[in-house]
Amino acid sequence: xxxxxxxxxxLDANVNAEAAAEAAALELPPGIVxxxxxxxxxxxxxxxxxxxSGVLPVILGLLIITAIFGAIxxxxxxxxxxxxxxxxxxxxxxxxxxxxxxxxxxLGEIDLSVGYVGAVGGVIAVQLVQxxxxxWPWWAAIVAALLCCAxxxxxxxxxITVLRLPSFVVTLSGLLIxxxxxxxxxxxxxxxxxxxxxxxxxxLQVLYNLMWGTIDPxxxxxxxxxxxxxxxxxxxxxxSRRRRSGLVAPPASLTIIKIAMIAAVGIVVVAICDIxxxxxxxxxxxxxxxxxxxxxxxxxxxxxxxxxxxxYVYAIGGNPEAARRAxxxxxxxxxxxxxxxxxxxxxxxxxxxxLLSGVSNNFSGxxxxxxxxxxxxxxxxxxxxxxxxxxHGVLGGLVIGAIYNGMYLMDYPVQWExxxxxxxxxxxxxxxxxxxxxxxxxSVARV
Amino acid sequence: xxxxxRRRLHRSQHLVINDGAxxxxxxxxxxxxxxxxxVSDTRAVENAAQPSAPQTAGEPLLKVRELDKxxxxxxxxxxxxxxxxxxxxxxxxxxxxxGKSVLTKCIAGIYQLDHGQIxxxxxxxHIRSPRDAARxxxxxxxxxxxxxxxxxxxQNMFLGRERLRQGLLDEDSMERAAKETxxxxxxxxxxxxxxxxxxxxxxxxxxxxxAKAVMWNSKLVMLDEPTAALGVAQxxxxxxxxxxxxxxxxxxxxxSHNLNDVFEVADRIAVLYLGRMxxxxxISEFDRQSVVEYMTTGGxxxxxxxxxxxxxxx
Numbered sequence: 018x019x020x021x022x023x024x025x026x027x028l029d030a031n032v033n034a035e036a037a038a039e040a041a042a043l044e045l046p047p048g049i050v051x052x053x054x055x056x057x058x059x060x061x062x063x064x065x066x067x068x069x070s071g072v073l074p075v076i077l078g079l080l081i082i083t084a085i086f087g088a089i090x091x092x093x094x095x096x097x098x099x100x101x102x103x104x105x106x107x108x109x110x111x112x113x114x115x116x117x118x119x120x121x122x123x124l125g126e127i128d129l130s131v132g133y134v135g136a137v138g139g140v141i142a143v144q145l146v147q148x149x150x151x152x153w154p155w156w157a158a159i160v161a162a163l164l165c166c167a168x169x170x171x172x173x174x175x176x177i178t179v180l181r182l183p184s185f186v187v188t189l190s191g192l193l194i195x196x197x198x199x200x201x202x203x204x205x206x207x208x209x210x211x212x213x214x215x216x217x218x219x220x221l222q223v224l225y226n227l228m229w230g231t232i233d234p235x236x237x238x239x240x241x242x243x244x245x246x247x248x249x250x251x252x253x254x255x256x257s258r259r260r261r262s263g264l265v266a267p268p269a270s271l272t273i274i275k276i277a278m279i280a281a282v283g284i285v286v287v288a289i290c291d292i293x294x295x296x297x298x299x300x301x302x303x304x305x306x307x308x309x310x311x312x313x314x315x316x317x318x319x320x321x322x323x324x325x326x327x328x329y330v331y332a333i334g335g336n337p338e339a340a341r342r343a344x345x346x347x348x349x350x351x352x353x354x355x356x357x358x359x360x361x362x363x364x365x366x367x368x369x370x371x372l373l374s375g376v377s378n379n380f381s382g383x384x385x386x387x388x389x390x391x392x393x394x395x396x397x398x399x400x401x402x403x404x405x406x407x408x409h410g411v412l413g414g415l416v417i418g419a420i421y422n423g424m425y426l427m428d429y430p431v432q433w434e435x436x437x438x439x440x441x442x443x444x445x446x447x448x449x450x451x452x453x454x455x456x457x458x459x460s461v462a463r464v
Numbered sequence: 465x466x467x468x469x470r471r472r473l474h475r476s477q478h479l480v481i482n483d484g485a486x487x488x489x490x491x492x493x494x495x496x497x498x499x500x501x502x503v504s505d506t507r508a509v510e511n512a513a514q515p516s517a518p519q520t521a522g523e524p525l526l527k528v529r530e531l532d533k534x535x536x537x538x539x540x541x542x543x544x545x546x547x548x549x550x551x552x553x554x555x556x557x558x559x560x561x562x563g564k565s566v567l568t569k570c571i572a573g574i575y576q577l578d579h580g581q582i583x584x585x586x587x588x589x590h591i592r593s594p595r596d597a598a599r600x601x602x603x604x605x606x607x608x609x610x611x612x613x614x615x616x617x618x619q620n621m622f623l624g625r626e627r628l629r630q631g632l633l634d635e636d637s638m639e640r641a642a643k644e645t646x647x648x649x650x651x652x653x654x655x656x657x658x659x660x661x662x663x664x665x666x667x668x669x670x671x672x673x674x675a676k677a678v679m680w681n682s683k684l685v686m687l688d689e690p691t692a693a694l695g696v697a698q699x700x701x702x703x704x705x706x707x708x709x710x711x712x713x714x715x716x717x718x719x720s721h722n723l724n725d726v727f728e729v730a731d732r733i734a735v736l737y738l739g740r741m742x743x744x745x746x747i748s749e750f751d752r753q754s755v756v757e758y759m760t761t762g763g764x765x766x767x768x769x770x771x772x773x774x775x776x777x778x
Contacts, residue, residue: 264639265658323632328615332623335612342610343624344595403614 054270074448075396075412078441082416086423095426099294102304105286106228108418109306110369114385115392115410116317117361120354122393123321123334125402126177126184130191131389132382134169134359135366137195138162140202140376142367143212146220150206155223163363169195170359174352184355196382203378213375227309228371231302234291240308241283249276306368310411313364317357317407330354334403391438392417395445416441523586524549525715526571526602526684531580533566540566542739543580547732548684553706553716555726555747558736559759564719567736568686572604573597600684603677607688609669611676613662617654618642620661621676645679646671649708653701667698674705684715691725703729723752737762 086095094100114131121128145151145158153161173191177184203210214225232240252272259266267275290303321327329350332340341347369385370376389410390400396413398405417438424434524547533541541563548554558564569575571582573591581588584600591597597604611620618635621642627634643657651671654664661669670690677685687706691699706729709716720726726733727747734744735758742758757763 259636262636262640264636264643265656319632325626325628325633328619328623328626328633332612332615332619335614336610338608339610339612339620339623342594342606344598345624403612 054268054274057268057271072397072408072412075409075416075445078395079412079416079419082419082423086419086426090423090426095423097294098289098292100422100426101289102294104415104418104422106304106306106372107422108414109228109310110365110372110385110414111388111392111417112310112411112414113313113361113365113368114389115396115414116313116407117358117365117410118386118389118393119317119398119405119407119410120330120358120361121184121188122390122398122400123330123402123405124351124354125334126351126355127188127390128173128184128191128355128358128362129188129386130169130173130195130382131358131362131365132385133192133195133199134166135362135364135369135385136199136376136380136382137169137202137366138166138363139366139370140199140212141165142224143214143370143376144202144205146214146218146224147206147208147212148216148218148221152218153220155220158220158224159367162367163360166363166366167356167360170356170362171352173359174355177355178348178351192383192386199376199380199382200378203376211375211377212370214370215374224367224371225374226305226371228304228306228368229374230305231290231300232305232308234302237287237291237303241287241303244311245276245280245283248279252276306371309364309368313361314407314411317361320357321407326350326353331403336403388417388438391442391445395441400446400450413445523583525585527583527586528567528571529581529583531567531570531582532578533563533570533575534578540739541570544736544739544741546734546741546744548715548717549732550683550715551710551713552731553710553718553729554732554734554744555730556717556719556734556736557721557723557726557755557759558742561738562736562759563739564736565688568604568688568717568719571597571684572602572686598680598682601680601682602684602686603680603682604686605670605673605677605688605690607692609673611661611669611673614660616658616660617646617664617672618657620672621645621679623676625680641679642675645675649675649678649705651675651705665698666694667701670694670698670702671705674702674709678709678712678714682714684717685709686717686719688719689721690718691720691722699725723755726755727752735759735763 083096087093090096114135117131117135118128139162142158142162145153145161146155169191173184173187176182176187200210203212214221252275256266256272257269260269286307287303290307291301293299293301295301321330329340329345332343332345333347333350337347340350369380392413393405393410394400394413395416396405396409396411398409398413420438420441421434424437526546526548528544528546531541531544531546532539544563544567546554546556546567556564556567566575570577571591573594573596576592582591583589589596589600591600591602594604612623615623618639622638627638627641629637639657646652646654646657649671651668654668654672661672664672674685674687674690690702690706694702703725706716706718710731718726718730730747732745733747733750733755735742735755737758740762742762754763
């Protein structure tokens with residue numbers, strides 16, 4: 018009798034375990050269990066169907082947005098080379114700002130001040146290179162601007178970690194304070210609130226070129242080839258070494274497909290940028306801003322994926338108590354994450370100043386920060402901490418930029434641009450919290 | 465006065481060890497006929513032969529003597545003695561509020577002792593922080609496991625002690641080491657060592673938490689309610705894992721309410737009652753009823769029937 022009960026229990030447990038294993042199989046990234054390409058594709062499909070967000074949904078979304086605007090924009094101007102390069106340049110500010118916000122989001126915190134902190138950085142750099150007043154060399158101005166931003170991050174981060182104030186409130190105050198600081202800085206010197214990069218002077222020109230300077234087409238091709246080759250080599254050597262020593266690794270065909278996709282993106286981007294996009298005269302080559310964004314992306318990806326600091330950021334976002342017991346200094350990791358957030362916002366501010374060739378007092382940092390959060394979340398970064406990559410910020414920034422650019426080309430009034438961006442953000446957050454809920458309810462069922 | 469006290473402690477300690485030795489000789493009491501006792505003692509002999517378990521023959525790996533701990537006016541522990549020998553599973557039982565967690569946290573370095581002494585390998589030690597405990601080889605697996613759901617198994621096992629190569633994380637070497645540890649503990653049910661912990665079942669999570677604790681050449685592993693909230697099959701998996709730790713020559717302490725589990729896996733039992741050590745000794749000297757009695761009354765009704773290996777109060 019009792020034995021029969023135990024047997025029934027055991028059977029029950031087995032059935033549960035099987036159901037759980039099936040549910041778990043859906044949650045696993047296919048790259049770690051698939052032995053062949055077919056398995057990988059089936060695994061990815063199952064994951065997307067169950068609402069697990071990776072980068073595929075945002076790429077799909079990007080393709081849909083591109084197709085729609087490409088079809089309805091007058092004379093298909095949305096897909097003209099000139100506009101695509103323009104789109105990259107406009108999106109760059111969103112991308113870098115979203116990567117900045119990513120540091121806060123990964124911790125499960127938020128930084129509402131990135132917009133104005135970035136603007137403060139931009140204003141400082143533009144002020145310092147003005148030939149009529151301070152006349153600093155461009156590099157010193159950039160270093161000073163970024164250091165100031167990092168310092169602001171350290172200040173806000175310390176308030177959050179030492180005094181344990183909520184990041185929402187600290188950075189909301191930061192949003193107001195640095196809006197004021199930006200306006201004060203703009204009024205310094207004889208510029209009456211509108212700082213311009215237009216004018217004579219090599220240092221002004223360098224800042225202007227961050228966004229608008231172009232790399233010679235031939236050099237563009239060579240540089241792209243070198244970058245792709247190096248990335249391919251690292252990917253291939255790493256994956257094949259792991260395959261040889263029996264560690265978890267994707268199938269060889271998948272590695273090749275990844276490399277092929279990187280190469281394809283590189284070739285397409287350079288090919289588009291190298292078409293002459295000027296109405297009169299010549300304007301061709303890859304704008305500097307693309308390698309700048311890629312450098313930020315590469316640096317922060319390595320930092321977050323391959324260093325102790327990055328691992329700790331993810332651990333704190335996932336389970337702060339686990340991180341604390343593992344002996345991680347939560348305070349210092351959190352503070353540094355806010356430093357990096359503001360520092361990266363400073364880079365975005367420099368790009369913004371360059372895009373508009375100056376900074377004026379009508380910069381709306383409040384709106385930019387919302388776009389930054391939206392871009393990160395649309396790209397697949399979780400609002401609840403512990404999940405996300407710098408790449409998500411770049412892809413999400415491209416989506417926001419595409420909507421912004423497409424609506425502008427269609428001559429839709431700005432109110433519609435707000436509404437469409439809001440709807441897209443809502444969709445992204447819905448997907449994020451649905452997949453999260455799916456994961457949690459699954460694990461409760463499995464205990 | 466003081467010296468007399470110490471001598472008594474000495475004697476009680478001998479008593480504990482003598483129980484095992486006498487059983488080996490095959491010349492004791494009514495409990496001897498039990499299969500469980502024979503099995504566990506054979507194992508003890510095997511472990512004694514292993515170089516990794518030098519403690520089984522002589523001193524217990526960890527000794528707690530006369531530990532006092534109070535929080536404000538509340539006396540949580542009162543002159544508690546505890547022995548944790550290597551190669552043995554010691555179950556720490558007690559009702560809610562008996563002081564099990566406080567005792568565990570004192571050993572783990574989270575709380576400081578008010579009075580008393582902890583001996584490690586026979587030497588007096590001061591464990592002032594979890595780091596001190598880890599340095600000695602003491603690892604604790606708490607009930608909430610403290611795993612980061614978003615990280616994978618390897619990342620969790622190495623959290624806080626990542627291996628580096630040229631300043632970057634050495635994923636390959638960490639993955640290999642984690643794989644070896646899991647294989648040596650026969651944790652084979654996980655599908656991929658790179659899957660996030662969020663996708664694991666309760667028993668698998670417990671296994672990962674234990675493997676994480678074992679990986680650092682730890683000598684004493686303390687498990688807080690390792691089978692609470694687990695189903696039948698999962699409980700069996702975790703108890704098997706506990707046995708494997710013992711077979712490796714580790715000292716294992718299991719806090720448990722579940723007497724089924726206690727009698728299935730433990731070699732020794734220690735019962736706390738209202739902050740005092742009511743009784744401790746080989747499991748063969750107890751049955752379910754007497755353990756329940758010790759847990760609920762401190763063993764008032766039993767003291768006449770049974771000689772106590774160590775006494776909590778005076």
